[in-house]
Amino acid sequence: MSFAAERQPAGDADAEGAATIGPDSLGRCPLPRSQYGQIVMGHGGGGRLSADLIERLFVPTFGGDVLERMEDQAIVRLGHGNGVHAPRLAFTTDGYVVKPLFFPGGDIGKLAVCGTVNDLAVGGAEPLYLSAAFILEEGFAISELARIARSMRAACDEAGVTLVTGDTKVVDRGKGDQVFITTSGIGMVPDGRQLSIRSARPGDCVLVSGTMGDHGVTIMSVREGIAFDTDLESDCAPLIGLTRAMLAACPSIRAMRDPTRGGLASVLNELAAASSVGVRIDETAVPVRREVRAACEMLGLDPLYVANEGKLIAVVPRDDTPRVLEAMKSHPLGRDAAVIGEIVADHPGMVTLRSAIGERILTMAAGEQLPRIC
Numbered sequence: 138m139s140f141a142a143e144r145q146p147a148g149d150a151d152a153e154g155a156a157t158i159g160p161d162s163l164g165r166c167p168l169p170r171s172q173y174g175q176i177v178m179g180h181g182g183g184g185r186l187s188a189d190l191i192e193r194l195f196v197p198t199f200g201g202d203v204l205e206r207m208e209d210q211a212i213v214r215l216g217h218g219n220g221v222h223a224p225r226l227a228f229t230t231d232g233y234v235v236k237p238l239f240f241p242g243g244d245i246g247k248l249a250v251c252g253t254v255n256d257l258a259v260g261g262a263e264p265l266y267l268s269a270a271f272i273l274e275e276g277f278a279i280s281e282l283a284r285i286a287r288s289m290r291a292a293c294d295e296a297g298v299t300l301v302t303g304d305t306k307v308v309d310r311g312k313g314d315q316v317f318i319t320t321s322g323i324g325m326v327p328d329g330r331q332l333s334i335r336s337a338r339p340g341d342c343v344l345v346s347g348t349m350g351d352h353g354v355t356i357m358s359v360r361e362g363i364a365f366d367t368d369l370e371s372d373c374a375p376l377i378g379l380t381r382a383m384l385a386a387c388p389s390i391r392a393m394r395d396p397t398r399g400g401l402a403s404v405l406n407e408l409a410a411a412s413s414v415g416v417r418i419d420e421t422a423v424p425v426r427r428e429v430r431a432a433c434e435m436l437g438l439d440p441l442y443v444a445n446e447g448k449l450i451a452v453v454p455r456d457d458t459p460r461v462l463e464a465m466k467s468h469p470l471g472r473d474a475a476v477i478g479e480i481v482a483d484h485p486g487m488v489t490l491r492s493a494i495g496e497r498i499l500t501m502a503a504g505e506q507l508p509r510i511c
Contacts (some may be wrong), residue, residue: 163246164201176283185501209258227262230321240372246285250292250390251375253322258380259393259449261332262324269303269320274313296375336391337412339482342458344451349401350429374447379470388465391452399502400442400482405488418478420492438510458492
């Protein structure tokens with residue numbers, strides 16, 4: 138999960154929570170409604186509504202320098218006095234509510250392990266230990282729970298982590314939608330390693346590790362019964378092997394992020410806002426599978442906003458980019474890696490997309506395109 142928020146004026150709100158139009162906004166399209174008196178599905182979509190909830194409610198309530206950094210993981214120092222020579226611990230937590238529970242390429246258990254491992258890995262950490270909490274609905278089949286547990290164990294083994302503690306709770310039949318899983322993870326960050334979404338600089342290159350939208354479209358295809366000429370599977374996978382190879386090739390990588398909820402577009406907007414830079418992307422350079430593009434056209438979706446669960450983006454100094462790209466392509470999870478754009482000084486806080494017909498602004502998603510996908 139990304140705890141990052143898009144920083145932009147939200148406007149005033151009326152008694153119902155809908156954004157109002159002031160004198161300075163006449164002649165412009167109004168922003169989507171961003172303030173509500175109750176939770177809506179879009180608050181869980183990883184887009185603007187998620188960011189608004191985090192920034193307006195959770196950050197002011199809990200505060201603190203670590204939380205306010207809005208990284209995918211919290212990195213803190215251990216030891217008395219939080220000394221500069223104390224080990225650095227990376228810590229993250231996430232909840233998983235995917236539907237269906239089992240899908241081509243994975244299931245909710247594999248997703249829960251990989252998602253947490255990946256949030257640690259893209260922060261430069263070496264993942265070590267996980268916890269898992271299960272919210273189970275009365276009547277859920279023990280055989281399916283066992284299948285999920287076995288999948289989680291296999292994912293832990295692949296990622297080289299150990300699940301060391303957990304919890305279970307049961308809710309009344311009809312109140313829990315079978316099973317929800319919350320996982321937390323800890324890892325260690327080697328000395329001298331500094332990755333942050335705030336570190337992008339003009340001139341840097343933006344890379345992706347592979348095709349965008351595979352996970353989200355796989356979930357939707359299963360749900361809607363859409364068939365393809367070739368097998369389409371979720372990209373759900375632990376990224377720690379890939380991040381190790383990249384950091385070995387270039388310890389000076391500025392930032393990495395896994396574009397899960399909200400997809401590539403939302404992560405790039407978070408990056409632009411956090412680093413106060415512009416991001417310019419070439420649409421033709423973004424790898425998208427033919428089946429994914431066709432499904433998105435059929436469903437009226439944009440693959441740049443669709444979730445991924447085994448991909449990452451990286452911001453790399455231009456001179457180091459060829460070396461990092463070679464390391465990515467040499468790894469099985471990075472064989473479709475590509476340079477898709479650059480960091481620019483123009484239009485700070487904004488992402489632009491060059492296409493065959495011109496250039497447009499790539500905004501953060503207002504809500505959620507696909508329900509219950511991670």
